[in-house]
Amino acid sequence: PGQVRDINTYSLGALAERAGARVVRYGIIPDNRAALEAAARRAVQECDIVVFSAGSSVSYRDMTADVIGELGRPGVLVHGVSVKPGKPTILAVCDGKAIFGLPGNPVSAMVIFDLFITPAICALLGTAAPPQTRINARLARNIASDTGREDYIQVRLEDREGERWAVPVLGKSNLIYTLVNAEGTIKVPLDSGGIRAGEWVTVVLH
Template identity: 45%
Template sequence: MDFFNCISLRTAQGLVADALSVSPTGVEEVDLIQALGRVVAEDISAGSDLPPFSRSTVDGYAVLSRDTFGAGEGVPVMLAVVGEVLMGQSAEYSVVPGQAVVIPTGGMLPAGADAVVMLEYTECSDNETLLVLKPVAPGENVVVKGEDIKAGTVFITAGSKLTAAEIGALAACGIAKVKVFGRLTVGVISTGDEVVAVDVVPVGGQVRDINSYTLGAMLAETDCQVRYYGIIKDNYEKLRQAIIKAVTETKLVLVSGGSSVGARDHTVRVIEELGQQRVMFHGLAVKPGKPTIFGMIGQVPVFGLPGHPVAAMTVCQSLVIPAVKKMHGLRTGKAGIQVLAKLTRNIASAPGRDDFLRVRLVWREGEYLAEPVLGKSGLISVMTQADGIVRISAESSGLYAGDVVNVEVMREA
């Protein structure tokens, strides 16, 4: 195959998606407390109405709304207080015209009542007489039975990643266990004679292993189980054995470094030998991240990522993470957090490749500004200073100061 016959990011994403298994890695049932961030394996419907009864959203008085029409501070409406609803208990009263019932926030709405007057807009001349100082409309300050979720309604669909809000909805519906897709096991291998462990003091031309930790952390954030296979020197046989072990034990493998075209870059050769010529591309028209490899060894996808940390993280975010989401069974269509921001300076870009610009977000005078964080792909500080990434498409020759850009947020600004 031709080395560095660069293809577009979109083409690469399509090749990766087509090569992946369409079925996620098994299904397991987990307790609700362990379900955060997991991907739901089947549609979930409510077994009963939520809420199961109509209830008040404020402290006040349950009334017939038509009794309050025309009420004001100068002309209050007088109602008879006939009882009180207690929290956690059924409403024993039935409200008829001219009556009101004391009700707390969350209390069950009595039969006959269709609204609640807030406590702040009432006065009591005695324990049995209520003066209403402001009218309420039908349904005001009330959540009716089934208004949140109707019984039988599918409220979480298969392929959704469970958020804290959805965990709350499941709890409200009495669902204590959830069927989710199994976690994806991913192997991470770092390569290079110059790479040493993080607890080693580098000497000469050595550098500490950054990529194992950054890539592993990115994968862990997507609910993967990460296995580390250490640092492999620039030796074909050692890399071959490491990759054989990784593809045997995991469902996806990342190799950082060794993806260029130098004499010591063995990743392509190993994939071709083990995968029987199934290297699908070597070279990506993106910056940073040009020397990227993708191939299949059996049913296991193997990515060869650049050794420079920023390039490795950029390709991981744009190419590997979408693959992981598909293998996890995650529904497509939900984008990450994105904000619009105004670029603060001109940025040139070479047509024919996608450029990924790191930016810092600054809130100023009611809008976000995107300040480019410039630096070479080997500088990890470029990523630590950035809040997000702006993609400059291959059709563009750059951006101008003042352009409104879409920023994919990597962390809270």
């Protein structure tokens, strides 16, 4: 209780392996710039793609963007994407290596991994993306979305009088129970303003 557990090492590692990558883990790095720089430079030398988890938010303690910017040229290309969860994501290229800075929140990290890193792995390997199982369901409640942003909502599935319904699992993206209780994800398209209850949605199963 009261401690932050490391789920991302295992969840993101599993997603990388599913995409065909061989995972090299560097462990939990102390909240220290010198330690982060040393681990980052070693990872860039040894790996084709480097993924940081946590430390991507814009604050005085989050050093990841600064460290990535010093790993090689051109450096950080994007710091912040119009996606929820996952807004503070970092996208970078350093001397030909793809670098990603993901939020530490488990739900955010997994959403962003599927959106950006899985395609990058498959592009390097020259392979197709791993197959995803998609099913249609009716949305059980209204979901609002801000203009100019894509939302990815965790849902569980229920059978109601012979129809399949997608019930949003609401909660902060740092809570593991959101993933535990969800069976899939739905996308709220950019500039849609949201989805009304009763509309058909496509659920990508976990």
